[in-house]
Amino acid sequence: MAMPVQCTFFSSLLHSFSVFLLPLLLASAADESDVFTGTWVPDQSYPLYDPYTCPFLQSEFTCQKNGRPDQIYTHYRWQPLACDLLRLNGTDLLERLRGKSIMFVGDSLSLNQWQSLTCILHSAVPTSSYNLTRVGDVSIFTFTEYGVKVMLHRSVYLADVVREDIGRVLKLDSVEGNSKLWKNIDVLIFNTWHWWYRSGATQPWDYIEVDNKIIKDMDRMKAFERALTTWAAWVDTNVDPTTVKVFFQGISPSHYNGSLWNEPSAKSCIGQKTPVAGSTYPGGLPPAVAVLKGVLSKMTKPVTLLDITTLSLLRKDGHPSIYGLSGWKDCSHWCLPGVPDTWNQILYNFLL
Numbered sequence: 001m002a003m004p005v006q007c008t009f010f011s012s013l014l015h016s017f018s019v020f021l022l023p024l025l026l027a028s029a030a031d032e033s034d035v036f037t038g039t040w041v042p043d044q045s046y047p048l049y050d051p052y053t054c055p056f057l058q059s060e061f062t063c064q065k066n067g068r069p070d071q072i073y074t075h076y077r078w079q080p081l082a083c084d085l086l087r088l089n090g091t092d093l094l095e096r097l098r099g100k101s102i103m104f105v106g107d108s109l110s111l112n113q114w115q116s117l118t119c120i121l122h123s124a125v126p127t128s129s130y131n132l133t134r135v136g137d138v139s140i141f142t143f144t145e146y147g148v149k150v151m152l153h154r155s156v157y158l159a160d161v162v163r164e165d166i167g168r169v170l171k172l173d174s175v176e177g178n179s180k181l182w183k184n185i186d187v188l189i190f191n192t193w194h195w196w197y198r199s200g201a202t203q204p205w206d207y208i209e210v211d212n213k214i215i216k217d218m219d220r221m222k223a224f225e226r227a228l229t230t231w232a233a234w235v236d237t238n239v240d241p242t243t244v245k246v247f248f249q250g251i252s253p254s255h256y257n258g259s260l261w262n263e264p265s266a267k268s269c270i271g272q273k274t275p276v277a278g279s280t281y282p283g284g285l286p287p288a289v290a291v292l293k294g295v296l297s298k299m300t301k302p303v304t305l306l307d308i309t310t311l312s313l314l315r316k317d318g319h320p321s322i323y324g325l326s327g328w329k330d331c332s333h334w335c336l337p338g339v340p341d342t343w344n345q346i347l348y349n350f351l352l
Helices: 011-016 022-033 090-096 108-124 220-238 287-297 309-313 339-351
Strands: 038-042 076-080 101-106 130-135 138-143 148-154 160-164 167-171 187-190 207-210 213-215 245-249 304-306
Touching (some): 076 339, 101 108, 108 245, 108 339, 245 339
Parallel strands (some): 101 187, 167 207, 245 304
Antiparallel strands (some): 130 138, 138 148
């Protein structure tokens, strides 16, 4: 059996190749570039950091501090089937990003990934000074010695939500308000999905505006697709790929139904201690994945999809469950250290 080789990362270059050369390139490198098909393997050299030495880690992600008794979930490494990922070297990443800015844009799953990356980098240079500030909807973590800004813009729909006389309006055809914050950033990682089916008191809008019409509601999957299309048009029009790298964080899954991982007795992620074995998830992919890939396929500017859905689906054990926010069963977000560290490891490999 052949030993895995180092993964080949070339997806952001694909737009440069002619339609005639592209199939040959894909055929020759497909095995080495598929970092998203693999298995979780035990590895005692993980996690990448100690949560007790990450002072800014928010309580909803600090499962160990919140009393989770098992720590097996922190000692897994993602192993692609045909290649090996480089371990995330925080000092190396800071050097590569020296003087630059990286921004996560999205909902609380972006917060999850942003917190993961700041902990990884801080643990690599624990004595290096940093500043953590917030300006409006943007949190800014600055490693002052390196001039590196790791930022988070909370924008749960990417599309604008504007307060008007009639109430709060979700404008599916506009990112004008949000996108002002995305300019002059060197690396952008976008994400949206988890808020699209919210209703009632947790829904942060009263009306939807689409095609210059105000409506009370619409099919949420179609609304999701429309907002993504608006975001994609902004990227195609405004991003210079020679200076800006754009990523989209794939659909992060939840685990509230054990029958989807062939454990019907499990009503949620509570009590789960090990990943799903193998490389495929019995319950299949969320429909949002196909919608996202469809929009990305029509874009003219290169956007790298961090296609983390399947590898995250396998981690039914990685959620806070009852060890997150008090009184809340959380099978949507992720413990830190945990699965988002792997999302960032893959991001690191792409950035190399």
